[in-house]
Amino acid sequence: MTVWDRPEPPTRPAPLDRERIVAAAAALADEGGLEAVSLRKVAARLDVGPMRLYGYVSTKKELFDLMVDEVLGEILPEEPPGDWREALRVRAHRTRQAALRHEWLTDLLGGRPTLGPNALALNEATLAALDGLADIDTVLRAVETVGAYFNGAISREIANLRAERDTGLSKHDFQRASGPHLTKMLATGRFPTLSKAIYDGRDVDAEESFATGLEWVLDAVAAKLDANPA
Template identity: 40%
Template sequence: MGAGAGEPGGVWLRAGGDRPRRERLTRERIVEAAVGLLDAEGVPGFSMRRLAARLRAGTMSLYEYVSGKEDVLDLALDAVLGELPPAAPDTPWRAAVTAQAAQSRRVMLRHPWVPALVGTRPLLGPNALAASERFHAALAATGLDDRRVAAAVSAVTGYVDGYVLKEALWRARHRDPAAEADLRGRVWAHIGERADAYPALGLYARLAAEGATDFDTQFRIGLDIVLDGIAAQIGGAGSAAVRTGPRGG
């Protein structure tokens, strides 16, 4: 049974793909324009009509190259995932995972609509699969068993996606650095005035005084905490030594 035209991921699952009948446009031009439109308007502001206007083409002409909006979203998402560079060969697992996580954050901040899509559709495009293969291979090289590799991938991607989604929303809402700094200062002061009721939250005021509350610093520290947890599994219960379970009858 073939994948439906309005189904997320369907563009990757339909046998033979959708071949255009004429070359007035190209799929590449459509995808490039779609990325630009998504960067400008986000997913809520995306439509085939707006995409056609950006291309100065008729809306129906787009359907010679794609089956619909879902195809375009899948193709645009895979295009920007192609911006993730591979790590150098023989890079240690932690350095490889750290680099890919940091690059993923940069790509998602450059294209703030990406977090809204990566968690809601199958990532089956060639760039997505290549990036996923590299990520899984780096963690599989640790010797962890399959269940822990899968869980480790979920832990890292969940951390990165969630962090960047919150960061992107905050940056979109607070574009003026001076106004943002003033807001943060008032937040810390509000908490400081209530230190008796919320003594543990005082750490944020202390971190702010040290200049350690910026997104970059907190992202790196949080990622290290996640990776420390993965490292603790290596050589222990999650190692390849127990991959096949106990021997004997």
């Protein structure tokens, strides 16, 4: 029986339910990452004994699944999208925004799918937006492809943010610090294409880079949907 199917224990003197447990766990993760989350620490945050939690969640894995599903609820669209591109675009941008609020989310995405109610509703909404545009296998590959793009781009952005905090160097501080070494290496003439990219390429922020790459992926998906009609 999964955590989604297991009923909660009856009410006891100190109010407790999965919603409060998940909220406390997410707050701990927001403050200190997933390493800051344990059933003992969650119990302490709620001012209850650790054994009380085991009636609601059996393992940390179950707790993480509940936390992910809670955040996926933040990603659900507030109203039906106008078309399939808008559906995938909204999901990508709302996932990025949620990950920036809850950086630990990137550590839990990309594995086996979660089966919570918000995860199922989000996937239903996404697939429904593409239903009838192409055969189901093409639709599934389209959703997977867009998901692979935005999950990867978001993970890279979060990794950069963590690096800035860990080193105390912003992106531009890092560029200034590494500039002399890079300039010396490029002056050897061994990296002409890289040199062109660095000196002539336009520097864009993470949000613009994310949005541009997403539109390119959506263009490619559109071509595949057109080539494989339902």
